Amino acid sequence: MIVNRKPLTFWERLYLPAIAGGLKVTLRHAWRTLFRGKVVTMEYPEQKWAVPTDYRGAPYLVKDQEGNTKCVSCQLCEFVCPPKAIRITPPGESGKLADRPNAEKMPEEFEINFLRCIYCGLCQEVCPEEAIFLLKDYSLTGQSREEMIYGKEKLLALGGTHGGIQKWKHKLEEAKAQDNFPVKI
Amino acid sequence: MNWYFIIFSAVKVAMVIGAVLTMVAYAVLAERKISAWIQDRVGPNRCAPPFAKYIPFVGTFLTRIGFFQPMADGLKSILKEDFTPAGVRKIYFWLAPALSVIPAILVVAVIPFGSQIGAQKMVIADLNVGILYTFGIVSLGVYGLVLAGYAANSKYPMFGGIRSSAQMISYEISMGMSVIPVLLIAGNLNLSRIIGWQAAHGWMVIYAPVSFIIFLTAAFAETNRLPFDLPEAETELVGGYHTEYSSMKFALFFLAEYTNMIASSGMMVTLFFGGWTLPFWGLDHSAGEFAGTQALLMGVAHILVFLVKMLVFMVLFIWVRWMFPRFRYDQLMDLGWRRFVPLALANILVTAIILWMKS
Numbered sequence: 001m002i003v004n005r006k007p008l009t010f011w012e013r014l015y016l017p018a019i020a021g022g023l024k025v026t027l028r029h030a031w032r033t034l035f036r037g038k039v040v041t042m043e044y045p046e047q048k049w050a051v052p053t054d055y056r057g058a059p060y061l062v063k064d065q066e067g068n069t070k071c072v073s074c075q076l077c078e079f080v081c082p083p084k085a086i087r088i089t090p091p092g093e094s095g096k097l098a099d100r101p102n103a104e105k106m107p108e109e110f111e112i113n114f115l116r117c118i119y120c121g122l123c124q125e126v127c128p129e130e131a132i133f134l135l136k137d138y139s140l141t142g143q144s145r146e147e148m149i150y151g152k153e154k155l156l157a158l159g160g161t162h163g164g165i166q167k168w169k170h171k172l173e174e175a176k177a178q179d180n181f182p183v184k185i
Numbered sequence: 186m187n188w189y190f191i192i193f194s195a196v197k198v199a200m201v202i203g204a205v206l207t208m209v210a211y212a213v214l215a216e217r218k219i220s221a222w223i224q225d226r227v228g229p230n231r232c233a234p235p236f237a238k239y240i241p242f243v244g245t246f247l248t249r250i251g252f253f254q255p256m257a258d259g260l261k262s263i264l265k266e267d268f269t270p271a272g273v274r275k276i277y278f279w280l281a282p283a284l285s286v287i288p289a290i291l292v293v294a295v296i297p298f299g300s301q302i303g304a305q306k307m308v309i310a311d312l313n314v315g316i317l318y319t320f321g322i323v324s325l326g327v328y329g330l331v332l333a334g335y336a337a338n339s340k341y342p343m344f345g346g347i348r349s350s351a352q353m354i355s356y357e358i359s360m361g362m363s364v365i366p367v368l369l370i371a372g373n374l375n376l377s378r379i380i381g382w383q384a385a386h387g388w389m390v391i392y393a394p395v396s397f398i399i400f401l402t403a404a405f406a407e408t409n410r411l412p413f414d415l416p417e418a419e420t421e422l423v424g425g426y427h428t429e430y431s432s433m434k435f436a437l438f439f440l441a442e443y444t445n446m447i448a449s450s451g452m453m454v455t456l457f458f459g460g461w462t463l464p465f466w467g468l469d470h471s472a473g474e475f476a477g478t479q480a481l482l483m484g485v486a487h488i489l490v491f492l493v494k495m496l497v498f499m500v501l502f503i504w505v506r507w508m509f510p511r512f513r514y515d516q517l518m519d520l521g522w523r524r525f526v527p528l529a530l531a532n533i534l535v536t537a538i539i540l541w542m543k544s
Contacts, residue, residue, distance in 0.1 A: 022508040030222040040225045 051136040056121045058137040059112060060159030061152065062130075064166050068100040069156065070131035073107040077123035077132055085116035086123060102175075103168040110152040114140050130164050197309050198294075205293055208499075209443040210255035216503050218251060223507045229254045262436035270337070270429050277336035282430070282437035285329025289444035291322045296451040297377045299461050299488035300471040302481065307461075307488060308377060315376040316368065319452060320361055323407060327353040329441065330409075330416055330426045337429035345425030348514065349416035352406055355521040356413075360403035362529035363396045366536035367456055380460035384469040390457040395532045397457045399525050404449040406521070409442060410502055412509040415517060450498035451491075458494055461487035 011017060032038045042049070051057070064070050073090045089109040091097075098106040121134050137158070142148045150158070214229070221228030229251035237244050237253065247253065269278065295315040299307030312318050327350055334346015368374060370392050371382040383389055390397045406413040417425035427438045454460060462469040468483070468490060475483050512520065 019509075023504075026223045026504065026508045029225055030219070033222040033225050033227075038225065039227050041227055043227065043230075 051138070055136055055138075056119050056134040058114065058119070058140055058158075059117065059121075059123050059132050059134050060137075061110060061132055061155040062159040062162035063156060064100075064169075065161060065163050066100070066166075066169075067161065068103075069098070069106045070129050070162070071107055071110060072098070072103055072129050072131070073105050073110075074128065076126045076128065080122045080126045082120060082122065083116045083118050085113045085118075087111045087113070100168060102172045107152060110155060112150050112155060114148045114150060115145060129167065130162070133159065133162065135159065193305050194309065197305070197307075201293055201298070201309060202290065205290065205444060205447055206440075208447055209440055210259060212443045212446065212499055212503070213258065213439070214251050214254050215499070216506070217254075219500070219503045220507045223504075232257045259436075262433050265432040267432040267434065270339075272338045273429060274336045274338060277332050278429075279434075281329050281333035281336055282434045282441075283329075284332060285326060285441040286437050286444070288322045288325040288329070289441045289448060292319055292448040293444070293451065295319060295376055296448070296455055297380060297460055298451070298491045299484060302484035306377070307484070311375065311377055313375050316364060316374050316379075316456075320357070320364075323448075324353075324357055326407075326441070326445065329438075333430070333438070334416075334426040337426075339429060341422045341424070342426050342428045345416040345418070345422050345428070348418075348422075349409065349426060352409075352413065352415055352517060352521075355518060356403040356406035356525075359399055359521060359525035359529045360407060362526070362533060363399035363403065364456065365529075365533045366393045366396045369533075369536055369540055376455050376460075380455060380462060383459040384462040384464075387464070388457065388459045393457070393532075393536065395528065397453075399529050399532070400453065400456070402520075402525065404453065405502070405505065406517075408445040408449055408502070410446065411506040412512050413517060414506075414511060415514060418511060420511075446499060446502050447495065450495045450502065453498055454491065454494040460494075461491040463490050 061069070061071055073088055075088050075090065078086045078088045087109075088107050088111075091105050091108045095105070095108055098104065119134065123132050124134050135158075140148070218228040220226075230249045232251060232254045233244075233248040234253055234256075237248050240247065269275065294309040295312050295318055297306070297308035297311070301307060310318075330349040330353075331346045334342040334344070334349070337343070367379070367389055370389065371379045373379055373382065379389070386392075405411075409416050415425075416422075417427070419425075422428070427435055430438060459469075468486060470483075
């Protein structure tokens with residue numbers, strides 16, 4: 001497509017109308033910013049954006065409504081994690097038992113390296129226990145590399161309590177209910 | 186040689202350089218603030234020394250307007266690593282920043298920034314060829330940039346240096362010719378006498394408006410400010426002639442640019458807007474015509490008037506920078522040679538004819 005340019009008139013070629021237009025626009029913006037306080041920027045540490053509900057922030061471990069660790073150390077998240085940011089140390093055969101009845105085990109140690117984490121959300125998606133969630137935190141800083149590897153206690157403290165299914169509690173209830181089941185031999 | 190003359194000159198030089206450097210520091214702040222306002226932003230508003238919050242009433246306000254920012258900027262320039270790239274031509278590389286700062290500061294010497302305080306004229310050198318001296322020194326400024334471009338031994342600074350030489354030489358011609366009608370009208374080269382003429386007859390901008398427009402445009406080109414910042418041209422030449430410079434050497438180029446702005450603002454005020462005079466409240470009479478305290482007050486008032494007029498031009502310089510896109514190189518040359526040179530020549534001719542008919 002050929003767009004024919006209109007030749008500029010003498011008045012336009014003097015640059016003067018363009019200069020006046022430029023002065024007007026810039027003055028209008030400066031006036032708005034100065035006297036009406038209309039700025040497009042945000043003064044970050046004091047003001048913050050409202051993070052959308054589906055935002056994928058930092059993955060943290062959560063506790064159930066009774067304060068128990070939900071993670072059962074199945075290591076699915078560790079295996080699925082694309083940048084290998086998660087490292088789980090299972091309790092082992094004679095390790096500590098889970099802090100709630102009927103749950104098989106809980107992690108001895110659970111580390112997320114936030115220098116590696118890419119906030120993809122696969123750990124949250126794969127977790128069968130709803131134990132790990134990408135919460136809204138987006139500004140993680142530290143002064144050393146070691147500081148950016150978050151341990152189990154820290155992750156649990158940051159994650160807080162999370163309502164939701166309590167699979168092993170219900171399993172226990174079911175089992176107890178089955179005690180009264182008339183069994184015929 | 187009179188000892189009083191030497192001592193008072195030294196004091197004046199120290200005061201003027203101090204004032205100019207302070208103005209440069211705050212011009213950089215003004216640049217950042219005004220650009221922010223024009224672009225709907227806030228600008229620097231955090232920098233504060235620990236004692237800032239103990240300043241009563243205005244402490245927070247000063248921090249918000251970035252009052253302490255220039256100190257941090259200066260400190261940063263001094264403390265940063267002064268990196269010299271491997272391939273540069275070292276002597277010229279070190280020489281170039283000095284060569285661009287020295288002419289910029291020297292120009293300020295002939296500008297009368299006030300009438301009189303006591304018996305001292307408020308100008309460092311009251312030269313009879315003031316305006317010629319200015320043009321002589323201003324044309325030296327280009328060496329700093331060309332040398333910087335050559336010394337860096339890399340392609341973008343080279344482009345910047347070449348562009349600056351072409352641009353500054355072109356616009357110096359129209360700038361020089363634009364002043365000739367002013368000199369014809371005032372009949373003098375001495376800047377103090379030109380101000381005296383304006384105090385008696387009215388501001389020169391009324392008599393020579395075309396001269397003023399050419400001078401203003403050429404001043405933008407001479408100081409490498411947008412829309413004529415081709416030697417720097419961040420978007421196409423990285424940083425132009427000062428690409429390879431860092432730390433204090435880079436700061437010296439910055440200093441030179443802003444000192445040039447101050448000097449050309451001073452020249453415009455002096456040549457076209459009556460210098461330190463105002464046509465009312467008796468401010469158009471030299472402080473020497475008053476006596477006692479009044480003389481002192483008038484002397485100070487004249488300096489303030491000059492500074493305020495200069496600040497208006499500084500703001501114009503900054504304002505224009507955030508308003509216009511850069512000229513293309515051929516447009517720049519076209520404007521300089523095919524518009525302003527003939528216009529300036531015609532301006533000289535018309536002014537001369539009118540003056541001849543009147544006499």
